Amino acid sequence: MVETIQASGVAKSYGAVQAVRELSCVFREGETIALVGHNGAGKTTLIKLMLGLVKPTAGMVRVLGEDPAAGQFEARRRLGYLPENVSFNMALTGRETLSFYARLKRVPVETTGALLERVGLAAAADRRVGTYSKGMRQRLGLSQALLGQPRVLLLDEPTTGLDPALRRSFYDIVADLRAGGATVLLSSHALTELEGRADRVVIVDRGVKIADGTLDDLRRIARLPTRIRLTLTGEPVSATDDWARAGGWRRVNGRQLEIDAEPGEKVGVLRRVAEPGAPVADFDVMPPTLDELYAHFLEARERNE
Numbered sequence: 001m002v003e004t005i006q007a008s009g010v011a012k013s014y015g016a017v018q019a020v021r022e023l024s025c026v027f028r029e030g031e032t033i034a035l036v037g038h039n040g041a042g043k044t045t046l047i048k049l050m051l052g053l054v055k056p057t058a059g060m061v062r063v064l065g066e067d068p069a070a071g072q073f074e075a076r077r078r079l080g081y082l083p084e085n086v087s088f089n090m091a092l093t094g095r096e097t098l099s100f101y102a103r104l105k106r107v108p109v110e111t112t113g114a115l116l117e118r119v120g121l122a123a124a125a126d127r128r129v130g131t132y133s134k135g136m137r138q139r140l141g142l143s144q145a146l147l148g149q150p151r152v153l154l155l156d157e158p159t160t161g162l163d164p165a166l167r168r169s170f171y172d173i174v175a176d177l178r179a180g181g182a183t184v185l186l187s188s189h190a191l192t193e194l195e196g197r198a199d200r201v202v203i204v205d206r207g208v209k210i211a212d213g214t215l216d217d218l219r220r221i222a223r224l225p226t227r228i229r230l231t232l233t234g235e236p237v238s239a240t241d242d243w244a245r246a247g248g249w250r251r252v253n254g255r256q257l258e259i260d261a262e263p264g265e266k267v268g269v270l271r272r273v274a275e276p277g278a279p280v281a282d283f284d285v286m287p288p289t290l291d292e293l294y295a296h297f298l299e300a301r302e303r304n305e
């Protein structure tokens with residue numbers, strides 16, 4: 001797969017604050033990457049380095065083969081950016097706003113109608129942005145980022161302010177972009193919704209990349225236990241007590257038991273669950289969530305400091 005973004009030992013300091021430290025990564029066509037980290041971890045700074053809005057203090061960044069901080073950054077036209085806080089001229093309509101950005105980006109203004117349709121703003125296109133809800137403004141921001149069929153999309157907290165239905169339609173758009181070969185970098189705090197939607201997760205903490213991989217990679221590295229939850233057959237609690245105790249299960253309620261199985265124990269636990277005579281009506285296997293992995297990697301870094 002073609003590499004679209006390369007960062008090598010990139011650093012950015014604001015005075016004494018080291019916002020990004022010696023960070024290296026390579027992103028490719030068709031990849032959707034979640035960039036996660038606490039407030040102030042350096043996510044926005046990293047995005048700004050990729051946009052050429054700030055210059056690295058050390059190291060290098062290449063986007064679509066070019067240096068974004070160089071004066072002539074032609075690749076900018078193939079780059080879409082949704083800032084964390086979108087602000088528009090409230091007196092313009094949605095259509096006028098998008099046409100303005102289209103001219104700035106030298107994209108045919110005729111393409112804006114289809115984009116407004118795509119983000120669900122066609123009916124409100126001729127209303128002033130001042131009358132838009134937060135979610136509508138966010139969608140207008142997204143349509144602006146989608147101008148000119150970008151090869152790389154940098155989206156800073158894109159789903160903030162969107163209700164669950166709009167979030168879903170946002171991720172449908174992201175899936176289309178990925179299918180079309182775009183690289184999509186999403187910075188977000190909404191870890192739960194990123195599961196199954198991002199191909200890869202990059203965790204940053206105080207400017208340092210502390211984890212980078214698919215969710216499965218991170219699970220393998222973290223070796224966190226998998227939670228297995230059983231629903232018991234309708235027998236009296238006392239009848240299942242011995243079985244539960246022998247297997248190390250804890251009781252969640254009268255009908256359910258739970259265990260945190262280490263990676264090496266999982267298969268053995270499930271074998272016992274499936275044994276003839278086991279008082280089990282149903283079971284759920286819950287691998288560590290991105291939330292749990294995130295906490296794990298941050299704690300591991302704290303411990304090693």
Ligand SMILES: Nc1ncnc2c1ncn2[C@@H]1O[C@H](COP(=O)(O)OP(=O)(O)OP(=O)(O)O)[C@@H](O)[C@H]1O
Pocket residue numbers: 014017018019037038039040041042043044045046084
């Ligand atoms: N223009 C600036 N001048 C001085 N310090 C800055 C500037 N921009 C960012 N910083 C500092 O750099 C660090 C990283 O900030 P950044 O905005 O990149 O974090 P973030 O991960 O995007 O945070 P959030 O999740 O809150 O948006 C913070 O300590 C921040 O205060």
